Amino acid sequence: MNLQPLLPYLPSAEVLPLLDKWLKDEAFELAVNKPRTTKLGDFRPPRKGARAKITLNRNLGKYQFLTTLVHEIAHLKVWNAYGRKAAPHGIEWKTLFGKMLIEMVENCAFPAEYRTALMNHATKPKSAVGGDLQLQKVVLQLDSNKEVLLLDDLKIGTTFNFKGRHFKKLEKRRTRALVEEVRSKKQYTIPLVAQVDTVQ
Structure with a gap:
């Protein structure tokens, strides 16, 4: 899969090899859609005659986009490995998502506050990035380049x-x-x- 079209949505090109590694054996569609107020992105399992699909909102800041993308990639990989046997935010997903966040921190030169927030989130991943107040605040601050009040x-x-x-x-x-x-x-x-x- 050619991930170059995602570059304008990502904080850095250095994350592309890692995304490529995670996605190279996965069959799915990726769509960047118009903004939705109820969700930042989602994963849809394959339906009859169609492939699995990941969608992301195009209005997300770069750090929010990346964090949401990795969250949804973890869903894709868990679905492909376990199917319906794994709960959507069950132990298999939490374990894989946590490992992916740690791998991202170890391989990419992100700002210190984002790295720290990702490492903390990796130990107890939430079903939504917004469920982690520290990570959400850091992501919003990095994406807006200003102090954020929650x-x-x-x-x-x-x-x-x-x-x-x-x-x-x-x-x-x-x-x-x-x-x-x-x-x-x-x-x-x-x-x-x-x-x-x-x-x-």
């Missing part, structure tokens, strides 16, 4: 803006926060990894 960073009672609306953080839950829209007093939950702006 909902998780705010104290209870802090007001903030998110998607053009004004909220107050009420309570922290496992992966989300209970918030109240200031104007309507309606309550919602928002992922802790959501990028927010503080109210001035």
Whole structure:
């Protein structure tokens, strides 16, 4: 498979040989699609008469794209090795994805904070990159070249803006926060990894 078309989406060309190594024996389609709000990428097992497929959103930052791509490649490899016998984010996937992240850190000269976040993530991979607050924050900062404020960073009672609306953080839950829209007093939950702006 020619991976050169992926170069504009990746932080560095030095990751291409590793991607090539992981993918050289795999039969699948790769598509870079228009942005979706519910997912960064996905893996679809083969269907009758069609090959397996990995899709990624084209609006992702380069580090987010790479991290998501490796996540989906791990799904492809686990599917091809175990089929339906392995759970989508089961032990086989966690083990392989963790090994792939470590191999990437060992073979590519990434920024120190990304390397550290990947190594930490490799020990306990999450089903979504956004489930790891440290990794998500590092990825967002590297992709935007500026400090990023996540909902998780705010104290209870802090007001903030998110998607053009004004909220107050009420309570922290496992992966989300209970918030109240200031104007309507309606309550919602928002992922802790959501990028927010503080109210001035």
